Amino acid sequence: MEKYNLQNLQLIAQGGEADIYSIENDKILRVIRNPNGKTFETEKQLFPILAEHKIKVPTIYEYIEIEGRPAQVMQKVVGSTMLEHIQQHPLETVQKIKMLAAMHAQLLDIHSNCELNSIENVFHYFISQPPGCDKELIDFASKTIKELSIDNSICHGDFHPGNILIQDNTCYIIDWSGAYRSNFVSDIAHTYLLMTHVPEIPGKSHMQYAIISFIGSYIAKIYLKEILKLKKFSLAEFSKWTVIMSLLRIYYGMPSEKSVRINYLNKCYELSEKKIDAAMWYKYL
DSSP: OOSOOGGGSEEEEEOSSEEEEEEETTEEEEEESSOOTTTTHHHHHHHHHHHHTTOOOOOEEEEEEETTEEEEEEEOOOSEEHHHHHHHOGGGHHHHHHHHHHHHHHHHTOBOOSSOOBHHHHHHHHHTSSOSSOHHHHHHHHHHHHTSOOOOEEEOSSOSGGGEEEETTEEEEOOOTTOEEEOHHHHHHHHHHHHHSOOOOTTOOHHHHHHHHHHHHHHHHHHHHHHHHHSOOOHHHHHHHHHHHHHHHHHHSOGGGHHHHHHHHHHHHHHHHTTOOGGGGGGGO
């Protein structure tokens, strides 16, 4: 007999990959919507490393299965996301995005040889699948990734203000299932993409999405300015990683963002053919 019945639980949030239910005053239940064979392996491997480096994440108490789907019993962080805080307190936007950049830099300073996938392996896996866009764009991205350096920084894979929970002035980073190892600039590029063109998330109204999109394009510029102060990288390298991460978003991102990612890849491809400096590509996002 299953420990929890979802029909009797209050659904309190929906993320990109999981439904969140309230079960106790200090605990929540996170149920994966479309599981795969390695669901939660990332958290099991990564969370001890994060604890060593004082990266705050919600405590996981138990791994269970509900209605054939994997689930986690987790610490309930009572507070708002950083995105919600920005919406409610717009005058604190710059301060919060500086905090976001500092948290990201702290994470990206961690290097590990743990068995997380590398973004390069993820890239080659997806381009081996039925094509998500024109072959010339896949070839362009494949050529671009060969020009980029490889590293073993711990990357979150979905780092943005909506995945930062704030409780009593403590920030918790959530949703680690997409974490990987690679060049740290790849994760910065992905964060910038997510904020510049915010994907539509289940459970959000059209009005909520419009507001979030407006905020996202604004804070993306602040974030890039701040992260450049904390981590050394070139805008050419950054732009090339936006190409790689845009292609990946075509395969595993939200359906609503596919056309935006394809349009951006087409523009970067055109710029590369015209020998326009890669440092300028990201400005066309």
